[in-house]
Amino acid sequence: MTGWGAAATDAEYFLAHLRDHRPGEPLMVDVEGVDQSPVWTDAQTAEFIGIVKARLGTTPFLYTYSSLLTSRSWPQTRATGAKLWIADYGAPAGSPRIGTAYPDWAIHQFSDAGSVKGVAVDLNRARPDAFGSAVLPPPGPNPLPDPAPDIPLADGVTLQRIARLGGYTGPLDGAPGTATYKGLQTLATAGGYTGPIDGAPGTATYVALQRLAQTGGYAGPLDGxxxxxxxxxLNDLVT
Incomplete structure (x- = not known):
């Protein structure tokens, strides 16, 4: 859901918090106003999509509703190659009323009054090629762990203070993002970290943090x- 922040900042936050995304799995960016939030322009939407596309090699879909879509033009968003997921309730399935605002659509959400096994759901119709080469993941739970759930503000500030030792120059706002993790990864190379300096933390990054924490008295497992x-x-190291 977009609107409150700058497109580039929101893209970096999104990428830093994306978990277990596998190549080919679709991503969507929802452009609409909620709780009186600003609504992104075509340029802002395209900027967000372009950053995510460059980093992941996957172009997010644009999701929005028909009256918003048709109230403006979308040349920059269309130029990113973003497919359209359009909400237009009341129109026949597969016939969204969008005119020439976005020449094609991939998914039409045509109703919010569906039901599956007694659970209320939205109803959508997708074109056969909507998801390209994407395939469903194997059955069962996702085997990939989430090594870094959202952390308390104070712990986020601690990470940013440590990251400054690796070249991070951003704010100490407790919301670590790509720049923070690049600083941490750079610092961790001195302790044996050999992964990429990409600002996308994974198990190897967190193991490196735990190794660093040993200097501050951490005696737990190096499990990432x-x-x-x-x-x-870690806080004991910087206070």
């Missing part, structure tokens, strides 16, 4: 899942 003891030890 930092917890309260990891952050306490």
């Amino acid at each position: 899942v930092p917890g309260a003891n990891t952050y306490k030890a």
Whole structure:
């Protein structure tokens, strides 16, 4: 959901918090006003999509509703190659009323009054090529762990203070993003980290943080899942 922040800042936040995304899995960016939020322009939407596309090699869909779509033009968003997921309730399935605002559509959300096994759902019709070469993941739970759930503000500030030792120059706002993690990865190379300096943290990045935390007294496992003891030890290093 877009609107409140700058497109580039929101893109970096999105990329830093994206978990377990596998190549080919579709992404969507929802452009509409909620709770009186600003509504992104064509240029802002295209900027967000372009940053995500460049980083992941996947072009997010544009999701919006028909009256908003047709109230403006979208040349920059269309130029990114973004497919359209359009909400237009009341129109026959597969016949969204969008005129020439976006010459083609990939998915039409035509109703919010569906039901599956007693659960209320929206109803959509997708073109056969809507998802390109994407395939469904194998059955069962996703085997990939989420090594870094959202952390308390104070722990985020601790990470940013440590990241400054690796060249991070951003704010100490407790919301670590790509720049923070690049600083942490740069710093971690001195401790044996050999992964990419890409600002996209994974298990190797968090293991490196736990190794660093050992200097501050951390005695737990190097499992790549930092917890309260990891952050306490890291905080002891910078206070």
